[in-house]
Amino acid sequence: MSWRVANTCAERKFGSATRKQIIMFLADKASDDGSGIWCSKGTIQRHTELGETTVKRTIRDFLKEGILVETGARGCKNGFTIVYRIDLARIEALELTAEPDIETGATVDPVQTGPGTGAVVAGVPGPPRPPNHPKTIHKPPTRERVAAEDEEAEKILAAYPPDRLRGKAECLGRIRDILDAEIVAEDLLLAVKSYATESAGFTRSKVCFSDNWFKSGRWRAYLKDIAKGREETKAKEAEMLAGLASWVADKHPLCRHITPGQIDALLAAELVTQAQIQAAGFRS
Numbered sequence: 331m332s333w334r335v336a337n338t339c340a341e342r343k344f345g346s347a348t349r350k351q352i353i354m355f356l357a358d359k360a361s362d363d364g365s366g367i368w369c370s371k372g373t374i375q376r377h378t379e380l381g382e383t384t385v386k387r388t389i390r391d392f393l394k395e396g397i398l399v400e401t402g403a404r405g406c407k408n409g410f411t412i413v414y415r416i417d418l419a420r421i422e423a424l425e426l427t428a429e430p431d432i433e434t435g436a437t438v439d440p441v442q443t444g445p446g447t448g449a450v451v452a453g454v455p456g457p458p459r460p461p462n463h464p465k466t467i468h469k470p471p472t473r474e475r476v477a478a479e480d481e482e483a484e485k486i487l488a489a490y491p492p493d494r495l496r497g498k499a500e501c502l503g504r505i506r507d508i509l510d511a512e513i514v515a516e517d518l519l520l521a522v523k524s525y526a527t528e529s530a531g532f533t534r535s536k537v538c539f540s541d542n543w544f545k546s547g548r549w550r551a552y553l554k555d556i557a558k559g560r561e562e563t564k565a566k567e568a569e570m571l572a573g574l575a576s577w578v579a580d581k582h583p584l585c586r587h588i589t590p591g592q593i594d595a596l597l598a599a600e601l602v603t604q605a606q607i608q609a610a611g612f613r614s
Contacts (some may be wrong), residue, residue: 332362337387338592343418353392386512398415482505486515487540500545508549520556522549524556571596576602581610
């Protein structure tokens, strides 16, 4: 548990009580840097007493907004659980929950600017401020989110080869279920496009109609390939940065080919220091 993360989240607005409740539960599980959050959606649901679909959609929204970041997975009795990190920079950029200044009109008799203290019993004043203010109540934009999810599902289905579309309503429903299971919409769209490219020119006997494609889970193989490709790309980028860091450390003549963007990446990855960068001939 991290008081720092919990306090940071408590001082920000998240748009609804549901989102605030879930982020506060996750903050309670985080380390001081926001990492190490390891709890299933079922655990979140049981402790927050929210609906399963609500929890899944909220987590997916946090991932899209960059508030949450997936950092890996850990095995459990039911397979694996995703490990998350709360991006504190994103949290700190959110609007604070500080009370707005309350403007009052002119009155005949002067009134106190602050809230009343209530009755005094045995020399002990009442509460310093009212427990609530109407302007701090936020209603979750349920309709807007549903509309956005429908738009995503329509976009994904539109990428499927048109000559194999069948059962649009069923397909859209299955796409929403897939997204509710924490599959990122952009990844599912890439999976559909990959299948469309791969199967272009296939005879009718070798293709799969859209309702069966989503129902049978054939998209999973494409998601695995997408994830594998990303991991390979990250490995190549890490290898390249390691080589550039070696050039900087050795003040190699090839340092002149390093771009400003690569310098920023080296510093962000903490592979070199600012002193090494300057020593290699780069200006800050």
